[in-house]
Amino acid sequence: MSARSTSGRAASTRRPTRTSSAWAAAEVGRQPWIVYGLLKTSDGVSKSLSTGQVLASLAGFTLYYGTLAAVDFYLLYKNARQGPNPAPQEA
């Protein structure tokens, strides 16, 4: 990692992207194996699951996490705008 990328605002937004793309690269690069050299992805697929079920769960996850991410960003934005709380007063 270069010195330039670790500094400033850009780095904090780029880092999660890097983690995710590294993960995706590992997953894609391992194909057609699900366990490298031992088990093919096609042999590991669950027999009793339909494509519809997998599609529905993927859509469900996307929607669910999308909503939670929106709520999360809203709270982060609001709290960042507000700044830190003043020190609590002793009762």
Add this chain to the structure above:
Amino acid sequence: MNFGIIWFILWGVLWTVYFVLDGFDLGAGMLQPFIARDESERHAVAASIGPFWNGNEVWLLTAGGATFAAFPTAYAVMFSSLYSALLLVLFALIARGVALELRNKEPGAAWRRAWDIAFFAGSAAAALLFGVAFGNIFSGLPLDAAGYHGSLLGLLNPYGLLTGVLFVLLFLVHGALWLAIKTAGALSLRAAVAAKGLWLALVPVAVAFLTATAFATKLYDNYFAHPVLFLAPLLAVVGLLGSRLASGLKAFLCSGLTIAMVTATGIIGLFPNLLPSSRDPAYSVTISNAASSPYTLKIMTAVALCFVPAVICYQLWSYRVLRQAVDPSRPSAQDEVY
């Protein structure tokens, strides 16, 4: 004694401890809209389980993890057969977890009401679905050589639903008794009264469950072969009576005993199956056809012997440190965290 049997027992113990512990916080979540009358009381219900619920759910992760590592075939069959049902459990647990974390992040009434709905709905759905899932496991899944032949709606058969309602009522009583000791003032008194009323609803359902189990499942076969095992359902009845006759902490411990022994009754009845097949016993997932290699199980036993006692110690310690009841009329700065 072989390691497969040791891990079957541990598998049962992990599920049992999970239901005993998460039972009261799922119960508290289901009770919140009915038992709390204003914002300070709704907050007190959430705060009473605030420091504990996520620790309790660690036992669910451990139960799932132990199934994966000790009985990989059972894990594969369970999670692909009950895929949609377990996905709904996951969504329910996420909803209530997020609700507990976020309800106090905004002061608005609408914001809090929305999260309280998520808290209630997530708690109720998780309790019901766990019951439905275990009811179906007790009575057997439609498994044969080609795999699983059920559907999400097929799980909602009478015995599955009865077990679901049983779990909901067990957790409601357990949660009400928790709120009776862990909150103060009018809220605590109302919780104690609610526990008594809910207990009256629980008894006929528990009797119906124990009776239906004789017809819908083969669980009692093990009991008739070894009558000493009847101790488990007997202790469940003792716990049930104790949770009504005793009060305070004793009543709460008794409702915990009931949940533990109901779960144990089911799991003892399953032995040596983890997931019996309702089609043909030849396709049941059992200790011998699902267990990992003895070497794996040996390592896991050593790891479990080191870490499980440590987990039990720090969890007991956290309950001791945070033993004080939450008083809705005197909110403390510490409550605001939850």
